[in-house]
Amino acid sequence: xxxxxxxxxxxxxxxxxxxxxxxxxxxxxxxxxxxxxxxxxxxxxxxxxxxxxxxxxxxxxxxxxxxxxxxxxxxxxxxxxxxxxxxxxxxxxxxxxxxxxxxxxxxxxxxxxxxxxxxxxxxxxxxxxxxxxxxxxxxxxxxxxxxxxxxxxxxxxxxxxxxxxxxxxxxxxxxxxxxxxxxxxxxxxxxxxxxxxxxxxxxxxxxxxxxxxxxxxxxxxxxxxxxxxxxxxxxxxxxxxxxxxxxxxxxxxxxxxxxxxxxxxxxxxxxxxxxxxxxxxxxxxxxxxxxxxxxxxxxxxxxxxxxxxx
Ligand SMILES: C=Cc1c(C(=O)O)[nH]c(=O)[nH]c1=O
Numbered sequence: 057x058x059x060x061x062x063x064x065x066x067x068x069x070x071x072x073x074x075x076x077x078x079x080x081x082x083x084x085x086x087x088x089x090x091x092x093x094x095x096x097x098x099x100x101x102x103x104x105x106x107x108x109x110x111x112x113x114x115x116x117x118x119x120x121x122x123x124x125x126x127x128x129x130x131x132x133x134x135x136x137x138x139x140x141x142x143x144x145x146x147x148x149x150x151x152x153x154x155x156x157x158x159x160x161x162x163x164x165x166x167x168x169x170x171x172x173x174x175x176x177x178x179x180x181x182x183x184x185x186x187x188x189x190x191x192x193x194x195x196x197x198x199x200x201x202x203x204x205x206x207x208x209x210x211x212x213x214x215x216x217x218x219x220x221x222x223x224x225x226x227x228x229x230x231x232x233x234x235x236x237x238x239x240x241x242x243x244x245x246x247x248x249x250x251x252x253x254x255x256x257x258x259x260x261x262x263x264x265x266x267x268x269x270x271x272x273x274x275x276x277x278x279x280x281x282x283x284x285x286x287x288x289x290x291x292x293x294x295x296x297x298x299x300x301x302x303x304x305x306x307x308x309x310x311x312x313x314x315x316x317x318x319x320x321x322x323x324x325x326x327x328x329x330x331x332x333x334x335x336x337x338x339x340x341x342x343x344x345x346x347x348x349x350x351x352x353x354x355x356x357x358x359x360x361x362x363x364x365x366x
Pocket of ligand 1: 077102125126127128129130155181183184185186187247248272
């Protein structure tokens with residue numbers, strides 16, 4: 057069974073990887089993804105120029121519906137992840153995620169990466185929902201255009217963006233109109249569904265501490281929105297802009313559905329957090345089984361082939 061994809065000239069021998077933020081905070085965690093059977097790549101925790109502790113208190117919780125998090129962008133700094141990525145990029149193409157708290161932070165980090173020996177792919181996170189006082193850039197179409205315009209005046213390595221979920225067809229049109237103006241290698245859609253709220257039934261309190269309990273939702277609850285955003289953007293984006301589908305992956309059928317909607321790679325967050333890196337081999341085998349049922353032996357045969365009823 058052929059389950060490969062290519063982005064920016066890189067060939068991925070497996071199409072699964074971690075979602076930024078999950079299992080990618082330290083070199084120990086990153087090594088586990090790098091070595092995990094079934095994982096074709098990894099992405100590092102979204103970085104800021106300087107190390108950040110993130111939000112205080114309980115900031116992640118699992119529930120039947122999925123997960124809620126308000127980590128607050130804790131990370132060990134761009135330099136830490138850049139060093140790791142450069143040291144390990146010979147094995148397989150790697151993604152370096154950045155999430156500056158300002159346009160200048162993002163441009164400064166891109167300049168440092170451009171000047172470095174990193175030769176993988178950069179994922180510019182425009183969708184962190186959990187930094188108090190900071191809106192998600194991906195919902196500001198003008199600012200998104202401005203950052204990409206300035207970035208592409210100097211950045212020559214493969215660049216993609218991590219997007220928040222959109223819920224209005226007009227917004228699919230608007231973000232695609234911005235992204236299609238740039239030579240992006242990929243988009244990763246979706247990030248968590250921002251600012252949900254979950255209740256602890258034993259204590260009648262919010263499940264997590266930061267921001268009064270408001271946090272990004274992931275897991276099963278995110279699947280329909282993830283499918284819609286992968287499909288909506290695949291239908292609108294230039295074919296050269298590849299898609300990493302993220303959101304709601306629990307089993308091989310969920311991976312299959314994201315590919316059917318147009319995903320080239322598929323990343324796993326909540327279920328990786330719950331199950332650990334063995335999840336990749338499980339998902340890979342479940343996807344193979346699903347493909348055999350449909351007599352497919354290559355993901356390219358059904359990628360983006362969702363049929364509608366009309
Ligand atoms: C980079 C910050 C993010 C965080 C976070 O660090 O709180 N959580 C998410 O669900 N998505 C993010 O993009």
